[in-house]
Amino acid sequence: KNEVEQSPQNLTAQEGEFITINCSYSVGISALHWLQQHPGGGIVSLFMLSSGKKKHGRLIATINIQEKHSSLHITASHPRDSAVYICAVRTYGGSQGNLIFGKGTKLSVKP
Amino acid sequence: GAGVSQTPSNKVTEKGKYVELRCDPISGHTALYWYRQSLGQGPEFLIYFQGTGAADDSGLPNDRFFAVRPEGSVSTLKIQRTERGDSAVYLCASSPGAGGTTDTQYFGPGTRLTVL
Numbered sequence: 209k210n211e212v213e214q215s216p217q218n219l220t221a222q223e224g225e226f227i228t229i230n231c232s233y234s235v236g237i238s239a240l241h242w243l244q245q246h247p248g249g250g251i252v253s254l255f256m257l258s259s260g261k262k263k264h265g266r267l268i269a270t271i272n273i274q275e276k277h278s279s280l281h282i283t284a285s286h287p288r289d290s291a292v293y294i295c296a297v298r299t300y301g302g303s304q305g306n307l308i309f310g311k312g313t314k315l316s317v318k319p
Numbered sequence: 320g321a322g323v324s325q326t327p328s329n330k331v332t333e334k335g336k337y338v339e340l341r342c343d344p345i346s347g348h349t350a351l352y353w354y355r356q357s358l359g360q361g362p363e364f365l366i367y368f369q370g371t372g373a374a375d376d377s378g379l380p381n382d383r384f385f386a387v388r389p390e391g392s393v394s395t396l397k398i399q400r401t402e403r404g405d406s407a408v409y410l411c412a413s414s415p416g417a418g419g420t421t422d423t424q425y426f427g428p429g430t431r432l433t434v435l
Contacts, residue, residue: 303375305367
């Protein structure tokens with residue numbers, strides 16, 4: 209069983225829809241990252257959080273440490289949001305570089 | 320440009336050969352990370368540098384893999400006696416290095432390694 213599980217694996221949405229991507233993990237963590245990977249490989253870090261909620265533009269990330277769960281929400285989705293979204297965790301006591309990654313959620317937003 | 324750069328962008332080699340992959344981090348970033356990503360999978364941690372030293376090399380799969388960062392900026396990932404299973408995209412990232420919740424990692428475009 210993977211230590212970081214994401215759901216769904218694939219998601220297709222219509223432009224304007226509210227999107228939620230989920231990440232569950234089975235290890236103790238000190239931080240959780242949400243990353244965006246565009247076709248062709250480029251990865252952009254969206255959020256790093258250890259508690260509560262962060263918002264940037266149309267993106268919102270939440271984390272519940274007790275439930276070992278995080279969600280990434282996209283409001284008013286747009287075709288340019290189409291990408292793979294990856295959740296990664298830094299284990300408690302682990303180095304800042306030693307991240308465990310989920311397999312990603314492939315999002316496709318149709319116009 | 321001001322981002323992380325990696326060279327080459329693509330590398331095709333034959334089984335058993337030696338390869339070097341280069342990463343130029345963002346100027347001033349003290350932390351540098353190497354990951355690899357196989358097709359359809361999430362990235363996998365290899366090694367992390369703080370300055371010139373490897374702070375955590377626990378992700379290197381075996382002793383065929385080695386990385387250096389002699390002057391605390393550019394890093395080279397070296398793979399000896401390459402195997403077909405080494406085929407992947409090798410990603411490099413850098414961060415300012417504080418390690419706290421604001422220490423965002425900036426990723427390079429990756430090097431796609433294909434071992435025939």
